[in-house]
Amino acid sequence: MLGLGGYGYQEYYKKQVLRKIDHAFAGGLFSSLEEAALAQYGDAEHMFHIARPEQGLVDAIISGNTRGNYFLLFGEKGTGKSSMLLASMQKVDGEGVAMFEAHSDNEVFRLRLGKALDYEYHEDYIGGLFSVKGPRDATPLLDIERALNKLEKIALQRRNASHGRRRPLVLIISNIHHISDDVDGQRLLDLLQQRAELWAASGLVTLVFTSDKYRTTEALRLHATRMQLLNVRDVPRDVAVEALRKYRAETRGESISSSLLDEIYSRVGGRLIFLDQVARSRDMFETAQSICQREQRWLLSQCWILGRDIDDEVEHQQDYCAAAMTLAQALVSMENDNPTPSSLPRIPLHKVQELMTRADFIPRLDQQNIIAIDADGMVRADSMPMQNAFRAICSQPGFDTHLEATNERLDELESLGRTTELTIKDLVGGEYELSSRHGDGFVIRRK
Secondary structure, three states: OHHHHHHHHHHHHHHHHHHHHHHHOOOOOOOHHHHHHHHHHOOHHHOOOOOOOOHHHHHHHHHOOOOOOEEEEEOOOOOOHHHHHHHHHHHOOOOOEEEEEOOOOHHHHHHHHHHHHOOOOOOOOHHHHHOOOOOOOOOHHHHHHHHHHHHHHHHHHHHHHOOOOOOOEEEEEEOHHHOOOOHHHHHHHHHHHHHHHHHHHHOOEEEEEEEOOHHHHHHHHOOOOOEEEEEOOOOOHHHHHHHHHHHHHHHHOOOOOHHHHHHHHHHHOOOHHHHHHHHHOOOHHHHHHHHHHHHHHHHHHHHOOOHHHOOHHHHHHHHHHHHHHHHHHHHHHHHHHOOOOOOOOOEEHHHHHHHHOOOOHHHHHHHOOOEEEOOOOEEEEOOHHHHHHHHHHHOOOOHHHHHHHHHHHHHHHHHHHOOOOOOOOOOOOOOEEEEEEOOOEEEEEEO
């Protein structure tokens, strides 16, 4: 009786696990995080919104009409990647879609994946009470693999139930650049990409990644065969200006002149996060100015150069700052040579490495949102306000001389670091000959 009861409970528990995962993809069901994000779309009357040309493709992906590939939505922070996904999720009422945020700790990633799929990793299995070990005895990576196996079973069941005509499930993993850039993080990314490739080929599940860091694009490109990359950029000038004009007219009854709107765009550009702040503010021009000032203060706090009086203790930090300012100077110089009001000057990544004479500083600048590297490997300022900060700093009187003095001092410190002082004591009077032999040090002989 005990054996039959245990076997019956085990079979019941397995079916219950699959039922819960299937229920997580039912329409109208969102996690608390998704509900909080979707709440902004409930009050459409007071929402600042710009219809992006990419929205149609995102709608097709989330609704399951586009299959056979997995997708990477790549763009800087604040360009509207998550907003497009949430808007598409609302259109299908969450049917067949699950979404969660990536994390640098694989254990936290495991928990978030379990929450999105409503999967407990057998931690609520009563049979664990009768064993010496805990109900979960595995690494986070193995648990993630188990969860994805369960998701695959649900996708197969749904396809069989609809005789192969059911649309694929969609799993969205936001901000995968949060996955740590180490061995464990690379293993997790490889696991996810392997599943994405397999599921895209079979049409079972469509994985959608979002990222705003170039390193994730490089990592995924190595093994990508079915990945489609959607580059989400800032909105163009005419679209942004018209959206601002329409929003202010509808919410405040204001008629904004074209010259003022052009002036605002020249400060904040087409970044949605900045346009939203400007559109909702009392004084749009003052808000645009404060955004530029905030970006300038951030740049100075991270990358300002100290000139000729650099202490040797901060040599490495000033190497980084001088390289950043050299790049800023080059971008401003390109802008002066070829002024294009609606676009930011760009430099190929390999040319930036040559300009800075360092390749290891570029990922850090990208991480600090000072520069941005697009999917084509072109480097530019992270945003229009950051380019304005570059311009304001590089146009200061004496900046070129200050940067040159900093580089000269760094060269001097580097030369001192390669210099060795030799002191010889207690020698008998007379003449001595000092010679060196390769690998054997110095030899001193008395003449």
